[in-house]
Amino acid sequence: MNETTPPDQSMTRAEARTAASMAGIYALRMLGLFMILPVFALYSEHLEGATPALAGLAIGIYGMTQAFLQIPFGLLSDRIGRKPVIVFGLLVFALGSVMAASADTIWGVIAGRAMQGAGAIAAAVMALTADLVREEHRVKAMAIIGMSIGASFAVAMVLGPLLNSWIGVPGIFWLTAVLALGGIAVILLIVPNPVVSRVRRDAEAVPEQFTSVLRNPQLLRLDAGIFSLHLILTASFVVLPLALRDLAGLDASRHWEVYLPVLLLSLPMAVPFIIQAEKHQRMKQVFVVSVIVVALAELVLFRFHNQVLAIGIGLFIFYSAFNLLEALLPSLIAKMAPPDSKGTAMGFYSSAQFFGAFVGGTVGGWLHGRFGLSSVFLFCAVVALAWLVLALGMEAPGYLNTRLLRIGALDPDAARQLARRITAVPGVAEVVVIAEDEVAYLKVDPRLLDEDVLDAVVENRG
Template sequence: MTGTEIRSALALALVVGLRMFGLFLVLPVLALDLQRMPGVTPWLIGVALGIYGVGHLLLQIPLGLLSDRIGRKPVITFGLLLFAVGSLVAALAHGVDGIILGRALQGTGAVTGASQALAADLSSEHSRNAVMGILGSMIGLAFLLAMLLGSTLAAHLGGLQGLFGLTFVLVLVAIVALWLLVPLAPPPRAHGSEGPAAIMRTLRDARLLTLDVSAFVLHGLLTLFFVVMPLQLAHGLHLAVGEQWRIYVPALLAAGLVMGGALPRLRGLDASVRVTQASALLLGLGLLALAFARGSLALGLLGAILFFVAFSLLEASMPGLVSRMAQPARRGAALGAYSAAQFFGVIIGGAVGGVLLGAIGVRGVFIVGAVVALSWLLLLLASGARLRQSAPAAESGMG
């Protein structure tokens, strides 16, 4: 990587990290805080967690396409402003309905795909995996810090609404950083010949579809995890909110160490595909361990470590695969579709998690999650040869 690429990647990682830190910050306390509000049901908890994904599902591809046409920075700024408005609405809410509305508005700031496309635009083909790794590492760090600090900050900022207020401020800082620190990218290469037929060919690419399905499953399981994990920690492992760091800190530190060691080695398709497959297995085993962790701190810690290691590796590596497989002129569309699949998973994971929680309890939800993860592993194993194939048409012209 050149010095310019490193500086560009770090600056964009800061913007993405601030946004994702605000998004993740509420996860450790959302289910528990909502549970104390009048009229809240398991279904509403699931909706509050998953509704964020609706806007992302609907707007990731349109905003990704728009970023291919008019540039990445204006689209990212627009999305960050929408995210800030949603954060402010949730911060001022007095009940679960207002929080759900705020989360829904946050979701309309659907610029994950445009941000990843900007990272690809600012890097050469040789450096792209490393740049995506820096972005993924920052997302992992944001996740780590949010899990570590969420409960403590909530206690000092007046609860859930205080966290949403902090998120509002962080997103405004991210907008300033985007324009002051992130360099201008080369103009997007989309042009008049990039019509609907060309875009549809990209979206129907079998390898990209496999990664889209993987994004859907991964984020569905993440949301399902956070429907029940706070309850397992509080009631199954008898850890008060202020003690839950005993699970989150070692699990997330382990995830950071593994991710930091693994990402520099993910330079080829074969290595990236193998890590994806192994991570799906770890995800399933982690959920299975958590299903039977009631009363066992050691088993709960093991399950959390496996889950967070797997999630961090997948979250950091899969966008790089998508960016390598998509043509530069349609990279925003491809990464928009990938991000839409992520947040479709958020919607389904939240809704299904809430329903299952009411029907089969915490252990049942974890078992269902493990079955889904292991079924996804079978899909990845069956698709391994196709994912490893080079795609000259997709990679030509990348720069």
């Protein structure tokens, strides 16, 4: 029989608790990383051996270790279990926070930040969520985690300057270590143990798919997009605190007065454009315009970074596009990736995001030291324009939904026959049946899909 759950069935209380707990763990970790962005450039001036280039490296170095280790940690969690990998990653992250808090040289902070990134739990968190949440609610759970990351960024931009005036950057690092230990308590005491842990292709990277995903030009364009977006974000914050203090004359303890209204005003700006992109099927047009807006924001900051109001306007323009792109890019990955390769595509997408933060911090710091503060904003604008060229060449996505069906045990011949029958169902665009996983991955046009025919095909799958 068809084991899919009716679309209107809600998540169970256990699933909702799992999604909330995993979102909390992920968000607290990212909060600790993000809180440093608006304050570290000012703090680094007091560290022994600090230069603008090394300050930028300290800001971005976590992205390098995170980018290289998150997929291996996810694969390791398939072998030894999700929770041990997550606990280990949080301990490593806490150790890095303590190292950075205790350091009085720039190289000590760089080592601590690299260690923070080495606690790369992103893939393992997604895998554990997939183990504990049924397929039909997995997208919802991942969306909750995604929203928590966005919220942590917004909170960090305001909380970082406030905490800096109370406890300083070392205090922020110590607080980050405490938050990581709190995450361990949540994972051990609140999150249930999965009955079965296995590879979920819609949520995890699969090594056999690496080559095909890395050869997909549309997915590579999107990876380049998230790389560029986080490069621009991180590079900008290498110099923004300095511009606000030294050129615009705003004391560091008051920087939150710029970030808070900018974030509050920019968050709702994404909503009507998301509706245009998804509901009215204008995804590529909205995406391209958003990249243009990012370039415009950096040009505003390049030209007017000596005035508080102008910086606020530039940041408002940037965050309006940033929030929209953070929502559009994962949606585009899901639409562009083959139905059974979504997890692998998202794994490389996340690695590109973190690697962008590393390059942004490193190059931004070097440019600041060599050519001055304004060169960083100009560099970011050039990166955005290069990204625009890639975005213009992107194929318009198909407006399809991903569907996962549990099909039970089938031999390979029966699986191939079932795939052919499902392909013939009106509204089904793609189907991949994985016999060993007992699931079928579909991409469907919800306007054309004949649910009754699909149910009948799966009912008689043998």
